[in-house]
Amino acid sequence: MSTEGAAHANSTPLVIEIDSHSLPISQLSRLLRVLQTAIREVAREAEPFQHLFEQQPSPILLLSTEIVESRLRLSISFAEPGDSSPIPDLSVQAFEFFIERFAKLLEDTTQLGLWGQMMGGVGPGQFDSEVDRRLSELRKELRHFRSAHVSFDGRSIAFEDDQLRIE
Numbered sequence: 001m002s003t004e005g006a007a008h009a010n011s012t013p014l015v016i017e018i019d020s021h022s023l024p025i026s027q028l029s030r031l032l033r034v035l036q037t038a039i040r041e042v043a044r045e046a047e048p049f050q051h052l053f054e055q056q057p058s059p060i061l062l063l064s065t066e067i068v069e070s071r072l073r074l075s076i077s078f079a080e081p082g083d084s085s086p087i088p089d090l091s092v093q094a095f096e097f098f099i100e101r102f103a104k105l106l107e108d109t110t111q112l113g114l115w116g117q118m119m120g121g122v123g124p125g126q127f128d129s130e131v132d133r134r135l136s137e138l139r140k141e142l143r144h145f146r147s148a149h150v151s152f153d154g155r156s157i158a159f160e161d162d163q164l165r166i167e
Helices: 005-010 025-044 047-054 088-108 130-143
Strands: 014-019 060-068 071-079 147-152 155-160 163-166
Touching: 014 025, 014 088, 025 047, 025 060, 025 071, 025 088, 025 130, 047 088, 071 088, 088 130, 088 147, 088 155, 088 163, 130 147
Parallel strands: none
Antiparallel strands: 014 071, 014 147, 060 071, 147 155, 155 163
16 A cells, blocks of 8 residues: 555545554554455456456555544545556445445344354355455454444444444
């Protein structure tokens, strides 16, 4: 991932917000690696853009960061590999697909019951695709933070302590 705020001006970013208080670097590093892999895996499946990921170099992800009310805000968008110019069509379609697939996975995933046993849904390791496996890894990483929100274009997924909210 590259960091360049100016490239975000012409595209709609995917936004991840996490509590920035006493943030372990290793946890943030893991989140960024897993997030990048999940986003790129989802984008590879976006029909009109598959060819972009079959060529080298493929589109890159740009990251802009800011602190807003003690929350670290990560804004992510796709860009051209050479000059880092935004690819808004790819960002919009990939992130729409990403938020839909992530929400569906979370709705279908097994949840812990009151006494710790697994309740309904798809269990760990039982994924229909590589995308679902990557999104499950992202879910695990986001749960390590006291508070984490993923949003794009009016849709959001919020992890607050042990609670999950999809809007």
